[in-house]
Amino acid sequence: MTAEERRRARQGWLLSAPALALLLAGASGPLLIVVVYAFLEPGEYSGVEWKFSLEAWFRVLFERDIFDGTVRLADAHLSIFWRSVKLSLLTTLLTFVFGLPTAWFIATRPARTRMLWLFLITVPFWTNLLIRTFAIMEVLRNEGILNGALMRLGLISSPIQILYTDVAVLIGMTYVYLPLMALPLYAAIERFDMRMAEAAYDLYASRWQVLRKVVLPIVRPGVVAGSILVFVPSLGAYVTPRVLGGGKNMMIGNFIELQFGAGRNWPLGAALSLILLAMVACALTIYVRAAARAGADG
Amino acid sequence: MTEDDAAVEIRSARKEYPSAAGPVRALDDVSLTIRKGEFFTLLGPSGCGKTTLLRLIAGFETPDAGRILLEGRDITDDPPNRRPVNTVFQSYALFPHLSVARNIAFGLEMLGRPAAETRARVAQILRLVRMEEMADRRPDQLSGGQQQRVALARALAPAPRVLLLDEPLSALDLKLRKEMQRELKRLQHETGITFVFVTHDQEEALTMSDRVGVMRGGRLQQVGPPREIYARPVNRFVADFIGETNFLEGVARGGAVHLPAGAALPAPGGAPAEGARITLTVRPEHLRLNAPGAGRLEATVAEIVYFGPAAHCHMKLDDGTPIVARLEEGRMPEPGARVGLDFAPGALQALED
Numbered sequence: 270m271t272a273e274e275r276r277r278a279r280q281g282w283l284l285s286a287p288a289l290a291l292l293l294a295g296a297s298g299p300l301l302i303v304v305v306y307a308f309l310e311p312g313e314y315s316g317v318e319w320k321f322s323l324e325a326w327f328r329v330l331f332e333r334d335i336f337d338g339t340v341r342l343a344d345a346h347l348s349i350f351w352r353s354v355k356l357s358l359l360t361t362l363l364t365f366v367f368g369l370p371t372a373w374f375i376a377t378r379p380a381r382t383r384m385l386w387l388f389l390i391t392v393p394f395w396t397n398l399l400i401r402t403f404a405i406m407e408v409l410r411n412e413g414i415l416n417g418a419l420m421r422l423g424l425i426s427s428p429i430q431i432l433y434t435d436v437a438v439l440i441g442m443t444y445v446y447l448p449l450m451a452l453p454l455y456a457a458i459e460r461f462d463m464r465m466a467e468a469a470y471d472l473y474a475s476r477w478q479v480l481r482k483v484v485l486p487i488v489r490p491g492v493v494a495g496s497i498l499v500f501v502p503s504l505g506a507y508v509t510p511r512v513l514g515g516g517k518n519m520m521i522g523n524f525i526e527l528q529f530g531a532g533r534n535w536p537l538g539a540a541l542s543l544i545l546l547a548m549v550a551c552a553l554t555i556y557v558r559a560a561a562r563a564g565a566d567g
Numbered sequence: 568m569t570e571d572d573a574a575v576e577i578r579s580a581r582k583e584y585p586s587a588a589g590p591v592r593a594l595d596d597v598s599l600t601i602r603k604g605e606f607f608t609l610l611g612p613s614g615c616g617k618t619t620l621l622r623l624i625a626g627f628e629t630p631d632a633g634r635i636l637l638e639g640r641d642i643t644d645d646p647p648n649r650r651p652v653n654t655v656f657q658s659y660a661l662f663p664h665l666s667v668a669r670n671i672a673f674g675l676e677m678l679g680r681p682a683a684e685t686r687a688r689v690a691q692i693l694r695l696v697r698m699e700e701m702a703d704r705r706p707d708q709l710s711g712g713q714q715q716r717v718a719l720a721r722a723l724a725p726a727p728r729v730l731l732l733d734e735p736l737s738a739l740d741l742k743l744r745k746e747m748q749r750e751l752k753r754l755q756h757e758t759g760i761t762f763v764f765v766t767h768d769q770e771e772a773l774t775m776s777d778r779v780g781v782m783r784g785g786r787l788q789q790v791g792p793p794r795e796i797y798a799r800p801v802n803r804f805v806a807d808f809i810g811e812t813n814f815l816e817g818v819a820r821g822g823a824v825h826l827p828a829g830a831a832l833p834a835p836g837g838a839p840a841e842g843a844r845i846t847l848t849v850r851p852e853h854l855r856l857n858a859p860g861a862g863r864l865e866a867t868v869a870e871i872v873y874f875g876p877a878a879h880c881h882m883k884l885d886d887g888t889p890i891v892a893r894l895e896e897g898r899m900p901e902p903g904a905r906v907g908l909d910f911a912p913g914a915l916q917a918l919e920d
Contacts, residue, residue, distance in 0.1 A: 462658070462660065464656050464658055464660040465660050465662060467627055467647070467654075467656070467660065468654070468656060468660040468661075468662070468721075469662070469673070469677075470627075470646070470647045470648050471625060471626075471627075471647045471648070471652075471653055471654045471722075472648075472653065472673050472674035472677055472721070472722075472725065473648045473674055473677040473678050473725065474648055474673075474677045475648060475677075478677060482673075482677075483662055486664040487662075487663065487664055489664075
């Protein structure tokens with residue numbers, strides 16, 4: 270390494286030092302606190318007792334009977350985990366189903382109007398998530414717009430209970446995360462050379478085969494990026510399941526919040542947070558590996 | 568020609584595209600018959616409608632009016648995947664996620680051919696385009712010329728009735744292009760498939776084609792074998808677009824064409840109407856340089872441009888009209904010299920504008 274290169278390397282480190290310090294303090298610091306708290310005992314009213322304990326990790330999966338002290342699997346916790354994974358996967362799937370035609374439509378507009386359509390996609394971001402979620406609540410509730418319209422049309426005679434069900438949470442999350450799927454899909458489709466589709470169509474592929482055999486494999490990076498952007502925040506979603514799912518249909522995010530609030534069990538909350546982190550990391554690894562393998566197979 | 572000879576028949580095809588300045592007519596009442604087994608070239612400058620015509624045959628576009636027949640069957644309303652016609656794209660449009668062999672197999676797989684048959688056919692086609700060793704490569708690991716061969720192989724594999732080629736050689740350098748021109752002729756000869764080739768390169772059209780259709784502004788100007796189009800262009804555009812030529816404008820008087828420079832030339836093809844404006848053309852290779860006073864025209868040499876096998880002698884008539892002669896051998900005149908120009912009467916042609 271020459272003196273010049275050493276100087277450049279030093280300069281690079283110096284220039285990135287503020288950002289690195291901020292990242293270290295902002296991301297690693299809190300994470301460290303969470304890790305430590307997960308191995309302590311809960312405090313009387315809140316906070317933690319500074320005594321080492323694995324109780325929080327035990328409580329993630331098991332519960333003790335208050336009266337006889339027998340240990341049982343914590344079904345309620347497992348069903349929350351299962352619901353979180355299920356709803357996140359379904360959200361990812363639905364945003365893909367709705368996002369692909371949307372992205373395709375925008376990418377095939379003339380360059381002049383494309384910007385306008387992209388701009389329209391970002392309009393929901395102007396309003397606070399909580400307010401948008403309450404708006405959906407207004408649509409879905411028993412006396413709301415959807416049920417009212419269906420009843421006036423005579424399709425149903427009494428309101429369907431949608432609000433405070435998993436379906437409501439799914440609808441809400443699909444709505445909220447749709448742009449996060451549509452935008453990376455758009456970026457991939459916009460780069461897609463339409464002559465590839467023509468070539469496949471020319472070589473006797475049906476429209477469906479053109480999509481499956483040529484378009485989707487080539488825009489795969491956009492599908493992977495969109496899926497990650499939707500699945501990861503879905504798994505930790507808090508506002509949407511809280512407002513649309515009511516108290517019963519909790520997801521992991523709400524469950525964690527409960528431990529730091531009314532549950533007064535900070536170590537359990539910390540342990541759950543770390544498990545959520547691990548789930549996200551696992552899901553990402555599996556997904557990216559699978560996507561890469563599928564890409565290599567062609 | 569009987570009906571059975573027609574591979575593709577285009578009947579009064581019209582196609583307009585909307586634009587900011589009103590509709591643009593890409594094809595204006597084009598009728599054309601392409602014969603079975605021939606190498607047919609659509610030639611013209613960019614925007615003349617040749618690619619639109621090709622896309623109409625492929626099925627990527629539908630005509631606003633007119634019909635398209637493939638071996639007597641009306642295919643106007645068939646989508647591209649129902650037409651036994653395949654295309655070699657200008658950009659090749661190879662599938663980047665598939666190997667060379669899988670690219671070539673694509674059409675056969677979509678047709679639902681048995682795997683064993685497809686494998687055998689892919690091997691045969693790979694041999695035909697001399698790409699056996701590249702079967703497992705990805706398109707991005709190939710050179711431009713190799714990608715070109717794969718694109719050809721992919722379009723030939725399903726044995727289409729007609730192969731459409733949209734300026735497939737335009738991205739190659741000159742040497743490779745010459746090589747691929749011969750290669751295309753060989754492939755056409757060996758497969759016996761009808762080729763419809765689109766190009767803006769008149770030399771390419773002349774060297775490769777059995778017949779050429781010259782297009783301009785959405786209309787077919789002239790259709791015929793290369794020699795006929797070169798020797799007997801029907802109008803000024805065709806004469807100018809195919810090869811180099813000289814134009815001499817004059818007025819008809821007493822059965823001859825009087826040029827502004829003073830000379831009178833015999834009117835080819837019968838006596839024109841008195842006072843009519845006539846454009847005459849004569850190819851540079853038909854002009855002979857003589858001593859001053861010995862010839863039909865007098866000119867002053869402006870410049871000699873040497874290009875290997877011959878030289879072009881650029882001259883001016885006395886009124887300033889430029890005229891070029893091709894000189895193959897002998898002494899070249901000096902710039903500024905006076906010369907007489909002569910040519911056989913048959914070399915002179917009258918053109919419509």
